Amino acid sequence: MPSVTSSDGPVAVTGASGFIGAHTVIQLMKRGYDVRGCVTDTSNPDKTGFLLKLNDEHPGNVTLHQANLLEDGSYDEIFAGCSAVLHVGTPMGYGGANRPQQVYDGMIGGINNVVGSIKRSGSVKRLVYTSSFAAIGHPAPPGYRYTEADWASDNRENDANWNTKDLNDKGEVGYAYGKVEGEHLVNRLAAEDGSFDAISVCPIVVLGPLLSVVHECVGSWQYALGRTLTGKNNPRGWQALWNIVDVRDVAEAHVLIAESATCKNGDRFQLSATDESGEITVKQLQEHLQKQLPHIAVGGPPPEYDAMIEKYGKPYDAPRAHCDKARTELGLKTHPVEDTIRTTAETFIELGLVEPALKKRDGP
Template identity: 45%
Template sequence: MTAISGPQDGPVAVTGASGFIGSHTVKNLVDAGYDVRACLRDASRDDKTAYLKAMHDAGPGTVSLHACDLMKASEGAYDEAFAACAAVFHVAADIGTDPAYGRPSPESMYDSLVTQTAGVLESARKAGTVRRVMYTSSTAAVMGPGAPDRPKDYEYTEDDWAGGSYETLDERYTRTNAEGEVVKAWTVQRSSYAKGKVDAERYGFEFGAKHGIDVISHCPCHVLGPLLGKPHDTVWQHRIGVFLSGSTDFPKQGMNWNIIDVRDIAEAQRLMAESSVASNGSRYMMVATD
């Protein structure tokens, strides 16, 4: 499938439009003149839509609000919003693994990542006009739990996958717990997110090849930058504050501390949609330079 050449090719849709990355993606597209369909769970909430409406007023592109429940993606929740769109930017994700965030188990979090992405892609296919889908994955899918041991100065690339490769992923993620039970990746707290992102990417690439849609993934690391919406305790501004306070509750988990500005992610996504170099299966790590 060919790239989109610009706003003249038709409207584009952004899932998770009220979120940190999603809102900046909408802004970048509007600034470039696109007519953007902003998809969010509740389009009636002022705290989730005021800044999106302000983007519409500022132009030169436009913003229309569409209520789409990600949890119902497999039921066609995005069908209407994607109709006649040239491209889809799938940013939304239900990422909580703790019951406090509404996810009862790592298994359900893994399932939601893969199932939701499949539903979004099916809505894009049914539209009949979508040329490209830009999927927001994560560096957890590149260097997450289960990745092969690497030298300290190893430089990861887009060819690396958490778990080593598609073929060894399940084997490397499988663990035996204290009771001697074999535990698969999607039942392990830390690895369910990484494996979910890997499998969603893989599914997307296969779906794109089958249906003639370019599915292009990008893998952001820790995302920093200005907030356009209401602060919440899962954005890195909050977590850095916790870190600087000296709290011992700050998550360690063997994380790599690479960062990127959210505005660079937004710009990169638009360029992926417009690029004649990118194609189905293209994968890009989103990491700032030193």
């Protein structure tokens, strides 16, 4: 299947105003693409203003288009003439915006509607689907190193929860199950159609610069980091490791996949830490932030952390995963984790999303 270039026509991005979607728009514009950014509400300035400003900063161009993943045919006009679709958006559960069943239904329904519009476009050659590490991580012993060969559906023979029954009572199961199903679905629909191929991106803990206040995403990884700048404890993922990838690297990988002449239908790329430096405990995250922002009293793990260390010696050694395939096959150059952590914190403060807990000065 031929690769896509900026002279083949526009590229559409769903979820263009979202955290990953907006960075994906930037990466396309840096390479001179005409981007059709899809948003749910073109009249919301927090979701549109920062995107339209990009037209003054990069060689490419972005226009914004209103569409809804839950409506069949919503993307027909937008995708017409496009060479590729980067399907980044999906209804998320952030801040209780959607219940687990709605997240699952939106994921699968959204894919069907996006693919329907791709087929009717007659021009789209490649679909890049934003899946998640949630579609990779499965029950495994501590220290296990995950790769693209792993599926979240592996080792589930004795897991009575691994199904779509009563999703609202089962937390994150619907998200992981939906991402596994979603990847298989895009690949099957592409194979059946034959006019485009579908490749998945599986990001893990995505951090890096926020571009708009809407990127706070209540309950997200970046949100948990942001709260620690106010001196609060970090309630998220302290029992294990934060496996960190930069949002700019996730975004660039989407574009490199669209352009790749070697990617084929069914390929998937894990976007995770570059190496051990990006696999850190919540305590180490606090130390990174404290070193880079010495004037702020950064919050750390909750009190239960110390009891866990006393009992087990260290947090659970997972998830271990490196983005080797994206680096070798796509030529992705990743950001150092220090830069990823610092820019997350700095943009939280610059956007006025947190009031940092400033350290008291000694003396008069």
